[in-house]
Amino acid sequence: MNLDTLKQLDLDDREISIYMTLFRLGPASIRDIAGQTGVNRGTTYEILKRxxxxxxxxxxxxxxxxxxxxEDPERLLQLAEEKQNALKHTIEQLxxxxxxxxxxLKPDFSSGNVSFYEGDDGIELVLKDILATVAHQPEKSYSVFSSKSLRQHLYRPFPNYTTQRIRQKISVKVIALGEGGEDAEYSERKWIRTQGQPDASYIAIYPPKVAMISLASENYPVATVIDSVEIATAQKVIFDTLWQLL
Incomplete structure (x- = not known):
């Protein structure tokens, strides 16, 4: 029996211990409950009141x-249903x-519109933000500039990114700098031929945001995300114009 599930009902370890002890003992006094759980009587009484x-x-x-x-353990299910209903109401209010x-209330633009991320954990947050943002748009699509030298590092922290993108039917257009790149569902790709290998970079345009990812020393990934309709729109115009010319 996985008692950790009860923590989802906002019960802590001592509350769960006292609750389970009551089932084993049957009706019991505070002294008996405290003796079985090792929790002092004052704390036991406060927990029982809660x-x-x-x-x-x-x-x-x-x-x-x-x-x-x-009480009858069915009450636990009632608590879960009450919490679920409350959460649904909270989501709707949000x-x-x-x-x-x-x-x-948010100003049109401030330093808060620019976020910085680093390391694999940071890149994973950016990739998840791309999917989450695009998934709520009428046209579930975004655009990318991508260089070959970054591709092997980009999805390292989120290896099933493409699988999740396809599952959510999110389309992407990619302008690749240099050779390479894999074909996948809901994906179109064009290339800009370059002499030599371009610097590692990845720019995702997913209005109202633009994410720019690059590699620092020792292939350490860093990212900047700009939340600006104007900047994202300008980048989208540049991308779409170049896409038509390729």
Missing amino acids: LAARGIVSYFPKGKRRVFRA KTDIIPGLHH
Whole structure:
């Protein structure tokens, strides 16, 4: 039985321990519960009060003492459903009210519109942002300038990136600097022939953002993401014009 699942109901380790102890003991006093769990009596009482407030523990008087018991475990499912419904409401409020309101308060451009990332973890965040941003657009597509020398390093932290892009039916147009590049579904590719190998670089244009990824010393990846409709639009015009000429 995987008790870690109960943590998804906002129960901590001691709450879970006391709850499970009540099932093993049946109705029990605070002293008995504290003795079985190793939690001091004061803390045990406070935890029992919290569990009772959530309806998964109840108590009844027995002489001068209170005896506690665990409620039907179906109550756990009810808690999960309540949390799910609350989360759905939160998501709806974020979509329709909070996020639009925050965007309205945000200045047209500030230093906060430029983000820097580094290392494999940073590049993975940028790649996930590309998919997440494009997935919510009417036309699920984006454009890329890519050089051969970066390709072997780009998807190192996110090897199933292309698989996820295809699964979400996101299209990409790639202008490759130099030779190489693999064909894949929902992908079109054209080439700019170069003399010698161009510097490692990758520019993704996914309005309202542009991500620029390159390699520092020892193939250490770094990225800059600019969140600007104007800049992304200008880059898209440049890309589309060049695409038609190739």
